[in-house]
Amino acid sequence: MEIMLALAESGSVTSAARALHLAPSRISERIRELETELGVVLFDRTTRPATLTAAGEALMPRARSIVAEFDLIETMFRTAQTPPVRVGMRSLPSEFRVSLVDHVIRPAVGRSSLSLRPLDSLEQAALLRTRDLELGLLWTDFGGDDELEQLPVLEERFLMAVPDTPRFHRLEHVSPEDVVGLRLATNIDPWNFPAVLHPYLEMLPLVDRVNAAVEDGILMLLSDGAHCSFVPATWDDHSHVAPHHGERVLLRPMRDPQPVIVTYLTWRRDRSDETPISQVLDRARRRFPQPQRR
Template structure:
């Protein structure tokens, strides 16, 4: 079993055909097919099934796919470590972050990282995405989360205290603290189901015997912000998303009983994972001379 064989299998899975995988990897299709055939013979199982003109992972291939991904990630780590003997941060740093962090927290941190590690490429993925599986399978190096608690399965590096508030257009604002019953009468806009902000708000409503029933929900906080500027409702958002709008008076925080909700943004990765120079460079930006940029 070789890294090239595993890379070819994963690329065929990703792009859906041998020909497209060959184009991406700059190899002949016959070379990709030979690598897959040799790996199948070595393992004693067919990795792909022919379905019409397409090939799809066989049942055995599906079962082995997580291990293939871990093998590929380990190979990349070894290559990265070999290139980083001089402790230079090089290669690709793959991160997950919610859209609020991608847009409003990470840009200055990435800018600082580019100055200290100019050979490092940062790739960001945002929701919807199963970041936990991706971390365990080494498909990403780390994740930026917004949570009220530290999860014991991760190494946690706190970034910022984050206040999650109810906010609306000035024309909709009520100059009093709303009860949840009163808030419920407004057209509510929230993030997608399962988002940490929404889960906490749902729990808050439940303590009052109510059910949070948003009129609209979006995975992208910038879409929600645009809805607020168009006076489409009251939304639940991290303060950092609307800080400039609040300062200009384009939006207004709406006081609500039991709110705002306290969160913390943090960098996380699996406990016991070896921290390569590329991730170490990001951690250094968080705690080093650039720690005040957030």
């Protein structure tokens, strides 16, 4: 109902998605699901902005009442003594991030108790060990670690973004030797990247760090012809890399085997039975019996 209200107020899927911190596709999907459940059409999609049908108008007062009631219930049970559940997150594909947060973490934790922290993998690991994070989503594989336990939830194929020059046009794959002389553009400490990428890092001693808050920062460096960067194959759907619009950038596979980087949901072993950590883990194991592949 909250999604319906947001769309009715804004008339735009994009604006509703921004207000609710969801992907636009999730807004459209949920509206279709609601219409199917009710057996009526709620929005006239032939108009811009989208407008309510007669059935949608009739439902609006009840929708507002339902949302207000849930907000009241949440307020009644929210207390200052309820500690937040702190979840570390690195850059993730937008659709995957929404699915994970909305269908796994938030239902188990509750909206008011969830605190998402944008942190790189090494920072997350350190904070998990000191109990300053309850859960982390990171790249590092801690197999055999006495303190940390993990569940693989995402596998991403990574490519190399290189300058759009004749030097790289003729290459079908980029090897570590091919990037000698370039600078690495990255928004994280390069040695946070998994070991599979370290042969390339050894050939890239010059690094320019980009503040993740700078929109298109990596893309601006890549387009100058002097930089390269590791990017996920779904880079246009990633929160730290914007889509390219004709800039001088080529995407090339790295040498075989192509790097696949795994994201792990990570927690302290001795906290597995704590509520709501255990509830998140139960949902995650059901939703990700195998990691999602992208």
